[in-house]
Amino acid sequence: DTAVSQTPKYLVTQMGNDKSIKCEQNLGHDTMYWYKQDSKKFLKIMFSYNNKELIINETVPNRFSPKSPDKAHLNLHINSLELGDSAVYFCASSKGSHPSNTEAFFGQGTRLTVV
Amino acid sequence: KNQVEQSPQSLIILEGKNCTLQCNYTVSPFSNLRWYKQDTGRGPVSLTIMTFSENTKSNGRYTATLDADTKQSSLHITASQLSDSASYICVVSERDDYKLSFGAGTTVTVRA
Numbered sequence: 267d268t269a270v271s272q273t274p275k276y277l278v279t280q281m282g283n284d285k286s287i288k289c290e291q292n293l294g295h296d297t298m299y300w301y302k303q304d305s306k307k308f309l310k311i312m313f314s315y316n317n318k319e320l321i322i323n324e325t326v327p328n329r330f331s332p333k334s335p336d337k338a339h340l341n342l343h344i345n346s347l348e349l350g351d352s353a354v355y356f357c358a359s360s361k362g363s364h365p366s367n368t369e370a371f372f373g374q375g376t377r378l379t380v381v
Numbered sequence: 382k383n384q385v386e387q388s389p390q391s392l393i394i395l396e397g398k399n400c401t402l403q404c405n406y407t408v409s410p411f412s413n414l415r416w417y418k419q420d421t422g423r424g425p426v427s428l429t430i431m432t433f434s435e436n437t438k439s440n441g442r443y444t445a446t447l448d449a450d451t452k453q454s455s456l457h458i459t460a461s462q463l464s465d466s467a468s469y470i471c472v473v474s475e476r477d478d479y480k481l482s483f484g485a486g487t488t489v490t491v492r493a
Binding site for chain 2: 270306307308309310311356358367369370371372373374375
């Protein structure tokens, strides 16, 4: 009955590989996000989708491609993985579409390690 | 550039003691400020959210204060418990923009 769930929790892969992280929310929220938390613990928003439409796309390499098959799912696909992609990736969802005035609920994170 | 700075970077306290975490920001125009608690290996969980007109807000043993004039906020933990061991993140948002500025967090360790 987890509100925001993402899989896998841990992902270790070699440079150059392509990998996906899945996220699902059962809160009935309209907006979903992907955040990246680097080694210094800073969280940065990467993407935001509202009702399957992309509304926020920060300066993220185009190797990262989010896909939202429906408003309850937002998957993150990463091509040609690089060492610098190693981080913890958090999925989140919110009721409203504006992250600055709506509370976000976060998943448990996916620790990606590129070797 | 909008920034959020938190201090201290980490602290250790004994169970039952109080502590205060600081957050200074330069985000403008200001919309709201939030404190999140992030347990190790988990996603952040919202503790409080305060708008410009709010000076203080409590959530159980957590009390957040906001001084929008000096652009400072604090999070006070009363009668700490072992379960309070976590990273506490201050997040400030701009008015009329989607941007959120995250602090690096303060890691609190509560020892028995």
